[in-house]
Amino acid sequence: MTSPRTEKPVSLPGGRALGAHLPMADGMVRAVDRIADVGGSALQVFTDNPTSWRRRAEPPVEQPAFRARLAERGVGPVAIHAPYLVNLAGPEEELYERSVELLASELTVALGFDARLVNVHVGSHRGAGRELGIERLALGIERALDRATPGGPVPLVVLENSAGGGFAVGVTVEDLADIADALAGRGLGRDRVAFCLDTAHLWGAGYAISEPGGVDDLLARVDALLGPGSIAMVHLNDSKAERGSRIDRHEHLGAGRIGHAGLHRLLTHPALAGVPHYLETPGMDEGYDALNVANALRIAAGLPLEPVPPEALAARGSAGLSAPG
Ligand SMILES: [Zn+2]
Numbered sequence: 001m002t003s004p005r006t007e008k009p010v011s012l013p014g015g016r017a018l019g020a021h022l023p024m025a026d027g028m029v030r031a032v033d034r035i036a037d038v039g040g041s042a043l044q045v046f047t048d049n050p051t052s053w054r055r056r057a058e059p060p061v062e063q064p065a066f067r068a069r070l071a072e073r074g075v076g077p078v079a080i081h082a083p084y085l086v087n088l089a090g091p092e093e094e095l096y097e098r099s100v101e102l103l104a105s106e107l108t109v110a111l112g113f114d115a116r117l118v119n120v121h122v123g124s125h126r127g128a129g130r131e132l133g134i135e136r137l138a139l140g141i142e143r144a145l146d147r148a149t150p151g152g153p154v155p156l157v158v159l160e161n162s163a164g165g166g167f168a169v170g171v172t173v174e175d176l177a178d179i180a181d182a183l184a185g186r187g188l189g190r191d192r193v194a195f196c197l198d199t200a201h202l203w204g205a206g207y208a209i210s211e212p213g214g215v216d217d218l219l220a221r222v223d224a225l226l227g228p229g230s231i232a233m234v235h236l237n238d239s240k241a242e243r244g245s246r247i248d249r250h251e252h253l254g255a256g257r258i259g260h261a262g263l264h265r266l267l268t269h270p271a272l273a274g275v276p277h278y279l280e281t282p283g284m285d286e287g288y289d290a291l292n293v294a295n296a297l298r299i300a301a302g303l304p305l306e307p308v309p310p311e312a313l314a315a316r317g318s319a320g321l322s323a324p325g
């Protein structure tokens with residue numbers, strides 16, 4: 001047995017790709033190099049400003065170089081995180097139509113980024129009721145898929161679970177199963193729409209994933225209600241919030257309330273083998289991407305963590321465009 005200092009795991013078990021959501025403001029090719037340099041192998045990005053309805057008219061000029069660098073450095077799968085504005089579960093018509101259009105646009109441009117996954121939040125019924133929210137969501141996804149590149153390849157829509165604030169839909173596994181049923185009623189199976197589990201959101205929703213047994217229970221429930229192969233992505237985050245608080249505040253891995261034991265079970269659980277895991281931890285543009293990639297690998301290997309510096313825990317400045325939920 002070598003000492004923890006020299007022992008450096010290089011990949012997650014079970015064929016899980018490990019990636020991070022990185023900003024592309026300093027260059028798209030640079031983001032590919034960065035994730036590969038810090039020891040990751042997958043990448044999540046925004047295609048454009050995530051807090052705006054406006055989309056650029058033409059693809060970014062760096063896009064062909066970005067795709068070439070992905071291939072050179074063996075980085076993938078690429079996931080697109082859709083803008084926060086998209087809400088397909090709400091009752092307001094204008095917002096709904098714009099949401100369908102924006103998701104269709106993301107699905108269409110994703111291919112230019114070599115992205116086969118487009119992650120979108122389930123959304124909020126805004127007081128109109130859970131059942132109506134789920135029906136509208138399923139219809140909205142069907143319409144966005146129909147509108148995106150008709151006849152051509154379309155990436156997988158990946159619906160992300162919510163922490164539960166503000167009339168959120170998609171908080172519990174039961175919610176996700178009802179959404180899957182509504183989608184199946186429109187002929188949309190897991191080859192078109194699958195699910196993303198965000199660990200910080202699961203925690204906010206009340207799942208006791210700080211305990212290995214809590215992770216086992218959750219994944220057994222997912223398997224029973226959604227079926228194997230339903231989880232296409234994991235957002236790997238610790239949480240600053242209380243369990244069940246319905247609050248979504250991401251923390252560096254191992255430094256939050258979920259912690260090492262639960263995250264270790266998650267990262268080694270056979271139910272999530274082969275599923276890409278993306279970090280959405282704070283301060284990606286301040287060098288903490290490297291720390292969290294290293295600690296994800298160490299947690300999976302059952303090794304003690306590299307310490308998170310106190311200034312990183314105090315940092316609140318990274319909740320902008322580089323920090324998706
Ligand atoms: Zn997330």
Ligand SMILES: [Zn+2]
Nearest residue numbers: 121160324325
């Ligand atoms: Zn998200």
